[in-house]
Amino acid sequence: MPSEISIHDLHFSYPSTPSSLPRFRVLKGIDLEVERGEFISIMGPTGVGKTTLCLALNGIVPRSTGGTIKGEVVVAGLDTRQHPVPELASWVGIVFQDPESQFFNMTVEDEVAFGPESLGLDPREIRERVDWALTMVGMSQHRHRSPFQLSGGEKQRVAIASILAMTPRILVLDEPTSGLDPIGKAEVFRVVRELKQREQMTIVMVEQESEKIAEFSDRVVVLHDGKVALVDTPDKVFAQVELMHEIGLAVPQVSELAHLFNTRRNTRYSFISLEGAHQVLTRSRSENAQHVICNTTNESSSTSSGHHRLKTEPCIVTEDLWYSYNGEVTALRGIDLEIEDGDYVAVIGQNGSGKTTLVKHFNGLLKPTRGRVLVKPATRNLQPATLKDTTDLTVGQLAQTVGYVFQNPDHQIFCATTREELAFGPRNLGLPEAEVRRRVEEALARFDLEEYADIPPAVLGYGLRRKIGVAAVYSMRPRIFILDEPTAGLDWRGTMELMELIGEMHREGHTIILITHDMKLVAEFSQKCLVLREGRVLAYDDTRAVFKHSKVLRETQIEPPQITALAKQMAPYGMPDDVLSVGEFYAAYCGRFWDELQL
Amino acid sequence: MSFSFDLYVQRRSWLHAVDPRVKLAFVFLGTVLMLTFKNLLIMLLSLVVTHLIIFSAGVPDHKVKWVWKAMLPINILIPVLWVIFYPEGPTVLFQFWFVKVTALSVVRGVSLALRLDAIAFICFTWLFTTDQASLVRSLVKLGLPFEWGLVLAIGLRYIPTFYGLYTVVSEAQQARALDLTKGNFFTRVRSYLPILVAMMISALRTSEKLARAMESRALGLPGVKRTCRRDIRFRPADYVYTALLIVLFSLLLTLRFRFGLGTHPLYLF
Numbered sequence A: 001m002p003s004e005i006s007i008h009d010l011h012f013s014y015p016s017t018p019s020s021l022p023r024f025r026v027l028k029g030i031d032l033e034v035e036r037g038e039f040i041s042i043m044g045p046t047g048v049g050k051t052t053l054c055l056a057l058n059g060i061v062p063r064s065t066g067g068t069i070k071g072e073v074v075v076a077g078l079d080t081r082q083h084p085v086p087e088l089a090s091w092v093g094i095v096f097q098d099p100e101s102q103f104f105n106m107t108v109e110d111e112v113a114f115g116p117e118s119l120g121l122d123p124r125e126i127r128e129r130v131d132w133a134l135t136m137v138g139m140s141q142h143r144h145r146s147p148f149q150l151s152g153g154e155k156q157r158v159a160i161a162s163i164l165a166m167t168p169r170i171l172v173l174d175e176p177t178s179g180l181d182p183i184g185k186a187e188v189f190r191v192v193r194e195l196k197q198r199e200q201m202t203i204v205m206v207e208q209e210s211e212k213i214a215e216f217s218d219r220v221v222v223l224h225d226g227k228v229a230l231v232d233t234p235d236k237v238f239a240q241v242e243l244m245h246e247i248g249l250a251v252p253q254v255s256e257l258a259h260l261f262n263t264r265r266n267t268r269y270s271f272i273s274l275e276g277a278h279q280v281l282t283r284s285r286s287e288n289a290q291h292v293i294c295n296t297t298n299e300s301s302s303t304s305s306g307h308h309r310l311k312t313e314p315c316i317v318t319e320d321l322w323y324s325y326n327g328e329v330t331a332l333r334g335i336d337l338e339i340e341d342g343d344y345v346a347v348i349g350q351n352g353s354g355k356t357t358l359v360k361h362f363n364g365l366l367k368p369t370r371g372r373v374l375v376k377p378a379t380r381n382l383q384p385a386t387l388k389d390t391t392d393l394t395v396g397q398l399a400q401t402v403g404y405v406f407q408n409p410d411h412q413i414f415c416a417t418t419r420e421e422l423a424f425g426p427r428n429l430g431l432p433e434a435e436v437r438r439r440v441e442e443a444l445a446r447f448d449l450e451e452y453a454d455i456p457p458a459v460l461g462y463g464l465r466r467k468i469g470v471a472a473v474y475s476m477r478p479r480i481f482i483l484d485e486p487t488a489g490l491d492w493r494g495t496m497e498l499m500e501l502i503g504e505m506h507r508e509g510h511t512i513i514l515i516t517h518d519m520k521l522v523a524e525f526s527q528k529c530l531v532l533r534e535g536r537v538l539a540y541d542d543t544r545a546v547f548k549h550s551k552v553l554r555e556t557q558i559e560p561p562q563i564t565a566l567a568k569q570m571a572p573y574g575m576p577d578d579v580l581s582v583g584e585f586y587a588a589y590c591g592r593f594w595d596e597l598q599l
Numbered sequence B: 001m002s003f004s005f006d007l008y009v010q011r012r013s014w015l016h017a018v019d020p021r022v023k024l025a026f027v028f029l030g031t032v033l034m035l036t037f038k039n040l041l042i043m044l045l046s047l048v049v050t051h052l053i054i055f056s057a058g059v060p061d062h063k064v065k066w067v068w069k070a071m072l073p074i075n076i077l078i079p080v081l082w083v084i085f086y087p088e089g090p091t092v093l094f095q096f097w098f099v100k101v102t103a104l105s106v107v108r109g110v111s112l113a114l115r116l117d118a119i120a121f122i123c124f125t126w127l128f129t130t131d132q133a134s135l136v137r138s139l140v141k142l143g144l145p146f147e148w149g150l151v152l153a154i155g156l157r158y159i160p161t162f163y164g165l166y167t168v169v170s171e172a173q174q175a176r177a178l179d180l181t182k183g184n185f186f187t188r189v190r191s192y193l194p195i196l197v198a199m200m201i202s203a204l205r206t207s208e209k210l211a212r213a214m215e216s217r218a219l220g221l222p223g224v225k226r227t228c229r230r231d232i233r234f235r236p237a238d239y240v241y242t243a244l245l246i247v248l249f250s251l252l253l254t255l256r257f258r259f260g261l262g263t264h265p266l267y268l269f
Helices: A050-057 A085-089 A108-118 A123-136 A152-164 A182-198 A210-216 A234-239 A241-247 A253-265 A274-282 A355-362 A395-401 A418-428 A433-446 A462-474 A492-507 A519-525 A543-548 A550-555 A562-569 A582-592 A594-598 B020-036 B040-056 B061-085 B103-129 B132-141 B146-174 B185-191 B193-215 B236-259
Strands: A005-014 A024-034 A039-043 A068-075 A092-095 A170-174 A202-206 A219-224 A227-232 A314-325 A329-340 A344-348 A370-375 A402-405 A480-484 A511-515 A528-533 A536-542 B092-096 B099-102
Touching: A005 A050, A024 A050, A024 A227, A039 A050, A039 A210, A050 A068, A050 A092, A050 A170, A050 A202, A085 A092, A085 A108, A085 B193, A092 A152, A108 A123, A108 A152, A123 A152, A123 A182, A152 A170, A152 A182, A182 A202, A182 A210, A210 A234, A210 A253, A219 A234, A219 A241, A227 A234, A227 A241, A234 A241, A234 A253, A241 A253, A253 A274, A253 A562, A253 A582, A274 A562, A314 A355, A329 A355, A329 A511, A329 A536, A344 A355, A344 A519, A355 A370, A355 A402, A355 A480, A355 A511, A395 A402, A395 A418, A402 A462, A418 A433, A418 A462, A433 A462, A462 A480, A462 A492, A480 A492, A492 A511, A492 A519, A511 A519, A519 A543, A528 A543, A528 A550, A536 A543, A536 A550, A543 A550, A562 A582, B020 B040, B020 B103, B020 B132, B020 B236, B040 B061, B040 B103, B061 B099, B061 B103, B092 B103, B099 B103, B132 B146, B146 B193, B185 B193
Parallel strands: A039 A202, A039 A219, A092 A170, A170 A202, A344 A511, A344 A528, A402 A480, A480 A511
Antiparallel strands: A005 A024, A005 A068, A219 A227, A314 A329, A314 A370, A528 A536, B092 B099
């Protein structure tokens, strides 16, 4: 049987912009064969060309993007060089990462009908296909709504339906969940699971979530430096923890755990799922209700071990904070909060729970509808600072104290060079030019951006733009740092590097407020955790305590990290129920089963 | 949190059911009429009629308020400028420095502003009650290429999106201590530059993605005639509306040119 997708020695370079820059070679010889009905996941560091590869599958690369291509791509028996994109579209459907910019109709129904209409199908058949596709993704009841008013998960489901309606043989999903909240992610993965089980479709999914990749894929393709570095079944790929980390990619936490056991205890574990790990680790272990207390066996010196800190002064206080947009949508409903100086607070909750609305009050972008927000502004001399109402402070005064890194770096980037970009904030603060220059150079060095200092940031890759966004706020030296999903769209290495930098700033005394959907990061890095739901505080406590009480997380439909869930499931065997990292799990497990492991 | 803002109001009203081509004719003929009349009372009457139409179609108050809010600067600017630069008529209401405020120029200024309001509301009867698909469909039926219709629809669709983008970008730059309230007019205009540049870059990225998404949905498939899930068709009622529209239009036009209706800003004849 011929392959459904056959890529042979594919090279591709984008046309260079501006032309002074060297041509950007993305793909450097890709070979890949995919069988019909296979589920393939593609992993790779940021900027490695995952999206480019997806676009090459339906001919957008190089037909619409321009650039130079070499090699061959054959999909469903069609050579992409010989067929225009709209023709390939009925064979290869692509769901893009950003749900917002793939809609151009006013109702869900019209959106889904658009593809079949382009194919010139009979109106009756179009209606049947629309019904079927919407049922497949569970969006039938929303057919008359505007796609722009849906939640992230719903949008992505509509995007999938609009592709399914063309009944392609191959479905390509380019990071379909990267911008979604936990509920949205779960919704999309549920649909993908359905498709895999019910339809005999060949599916290619680009994803960063290794746990999900392990669950779905028949094979995993790892891209590195424009080439295929690994192609194998998930268990084989995720067993190579060191190689994956070297490339800059994550593996499931249970695979990391297996690796830890294998290197330290000479075991031959290979875990890719929670169930698998649970089965092996509990085999021949007796149940024992006596718990090992995790804190005492805390082997990993994670940054979250701030238990002995003295209580310090609050730097942000909110008192009965209410906020409503246009007097219509109430986003915050009476928030009382104290954030201490030097704290590291993770803010979690589904989209629409009020996370961003809340933190926008901290730097005065929003002013309370009711109640008040107090912030301790920076002082010029060493006078003791006092809390001040944000309504009495100017944008400049607040920006000097509270730095806010926006979710999308492109909303902040506009300068002709990176250096200019970093100087923009300090200049707005009215600092003398010498001081501005000093700060810019320091920020460039700290964020490892020197080689890009004179390049327009807008043409750099996403990971770098992200870093420049953070550096541009860093150069203003705020005491308090707010970061709104800073790691979204970054690979494992980019995430770790950024989290390390944030950790460093925290250790230097900065207060960190981190909005994120990544529970692994919350567990590993934050000291405190603020859980919001529908504009109210559901919990505000030490991160460990929040993860210990799974009720809180369950109430707001947030899944704890895999390793935390595993430990919880193994509680009958005496494992602690507040494990936050792989290292902690390992230590607790060894502590609990030490004698048995000696055997 | 982003708020999408659609012009279209989804309802099942009599006006929503009207064929979009009839509504388009209404917009065209209505605009022509408004441009031929100069009378304050006629403008007011037209506004009352369009408001009745809009409300009868179930358009909520806040949409109507939004239009008035958007028109506010024009409603202030035009009468004021008119009064300052075009004093006419014998009745001087009052005078200060070099400005002579006359009754006639006040009436004329106000009726000019109201004329624009009237035209705006005529257009909004169409935009509020016609969904994008039938809007494009009607334009295509009238002979416009599908792509053109699509471009127009996307243009209308993305106005609110870009407004949302403007809000986010201006907040993002304010977080970097960009003060939009400081300084004189020119410094302020200059300080909007960072926002505009960042918006342009984002808009370019969006448009590129949008183009890819459309191609991936087989737009422009060679050798295939695009079909339509639901076609628009003239119902008996639509013929009645069209006839009514033509009769009214001819009547008003005759009154205007044969009998001089509404040529004076204040008096009907």
